[in-house]
Amino acid sequence: MKFVQPIRDPEIIRAIKKDLKSQKDIRNYLLFEIGINTGLRISDILQLRVKDLKKKYLYLIEVKTKKQKQFEMNPHVRKELLTYLEGRDDEEFVIKSRQGVNKPLKRSMTYKILRKIAKKYGLEQIGNHTLRKTYGYFFYQETHDIAMLQKIFNHSDPQFTLRYIGIIQDTINEATKRFRI
Template sequence: MNLSTYYDELTAKLTIKLRELLKTLPPFAKDFFRAIDSTTQVRTRIAYAYDLRVFFHFLIDQNPVYRNYSITDFKVSDLDKIESVDLEEYMEYLKIYVSDENHQHMQNTEQGVFRKISSLRSFYGYFYKRQMIEKNPTLLIDMPKIREKEIIRLEPDEIASLLDFVEHCGDHLTGQRRVYYEKTKERDLAIITLLLGTGIRVSELVGLNLEDIDFKSNGLHLIRKGRKEMTIYFGNEVADALEQYINGSRSHIIPREGHENALFYSMQRKRIGVQAVQNLVKKYAQEVTPLKKITPHKLRSTYGTSLYEETDDIYLVAEVLGHSDVNTTRKHYAAMSDTRRRQAANKVILREHPDHIKNKK
C-alpha cells in the first residue's frame, strides 16, 4: 500500500462515517454539507456534523416548541424561529450538557464553545446567503472570548532527558515488562525523535511508508492537509534513529496483510494509529516533565519554536510545518519564549540575604 492509497482508504472510511452522521441530522442539512465539500476536509465536516447535532438536541431538550420533535423533523424554516436570546442560552448550555451519544456529562472549554458557535454561524450563513431563511441571529451574538494559551513546549534539557529516558528507562526492568520495552524501544525512540526533529503532524507520521524515506538526501515525502504533497528534510539524529529502527526491530516484524509497507507498526503488526502514538508520547513525557502535558502536537510546537528561535525566519517555519497561512505561524511561534521569561526569575529581590545585610552595615 503506497502513501496515496493509505490516505484514499482513510478518506473513504471517514466519508462513510460522515454519511452515517448526516442521517442523524435534519434532511436539509445535507445541502450545507454538499456545499462545503470542496472547500473543507472530511474531518472538518465530521466535526461540523457533531457540533450541529448538539445544537438540535439542545432545541429539543430546552425549547418547549420542539419538545415533541425528533431531530429529523426539523425543517429549514425552523431556523427562522430561533432568536438571538435562544443562541445565548445555547452558549450557556454548551458549558455542560448531557451527550445524546453516550448520555454522559460533557464540558466545553472556551475553545469548545467557540468552535460550536462558529459551526452554527457557518450553517446559518449558508441558508441565509441562499435566501432560504430571512434572518441570521448568529450574527447578533458575541462570539466567546478566547484567552490566549501559553505555548507548551520542551526546553532543550527536557528534550535531551526525554530521549535519554526512552533509550534507557528499561535498563532496570525485568520479566515481561523488559521484553515489551525491548520490542518497542527502537520504534518509540524513532517516533519521538522524528516528531521532535521535523515537527510533522501525528496524522502525517502514522501515514508514512518505508519508501517515503530517502536517506541519500535525508528527505521525507509527506501528504499534508489538502492532499498537498511535500518533501521535508531531517538531520542526522533523526536519520540515525530511523535507520536503527528500520534495520533493527522493524526488520523482524511480519506485518499483517495490507500493512506491508507501513513505516511504524503496532504490537498487532498493523500500521500504528494516532491514538497509540499519543499514548506512547504521554507515557514517556509524564515521567520526564510531569508538570507539562506533552502530546505529539506539543512536540510539534517544540520544533516550531526552536526553529524560529534559531533562524528568525517565520516564513521558513510556516513552510516546514505546512501552514497555509503564515499569520497562523506568527501567532503561535513568534511570541516571547519561556526561556526569556525564565531570565526574569532572579532579577527582582524580595528580601536581601542576612549575610548581605550584615556586610552593608
C-alpha cells in the same frame, strides 16, 4: 479543544530521548525523534514506511491538507533512524502497532505514549501536536525565520505560527514577569 505546548527545555528532550532509547521497544523513540526533527503532523508520521526514510528526500501527501510535501531530513537524524530500521522490510510502517500485521499505530495510542512521557517528566499541556510544536519552537529559536517556518507548517499567517509554537506566550510571560507598577 485542548491547547498543547512544545517541550521547551533541551535537557528534558535529551532525557526523554535517552529514556526511550534504553527501552526494549524502540518504536516510541522513533516516533519522538521523527516528530521533533521533521515537524510533521502525527497523522503524517504514522504513514511513513521504512522505504520513505531510505530516500534522501521524504515525499508524502499530507493527510490533513492532501498537499504534496517534499523535504530533506537532517542527514544525521536520518542515518541514526535507519540504524534502528536495519533489517526491516521496505513496506513496513516505521511506527508499527503491535496489533495486526504491519498496521500503523493509531493517533489515540500516540497520545497515550506522549501523555505517559509527560507524566514522567512533569510536563503539562502535552498532546499529539507537541512534537510538531517542539520542532517549530527550536527551529524558530535557531533561525528566527518565521517566514520559512510558516511555509514548512503550511500556515497562512506568521502570527498564527508564532502563537502555534508558543513564542507569543513566551513573550507575554517574560513581559509580565518584568512588569511592575
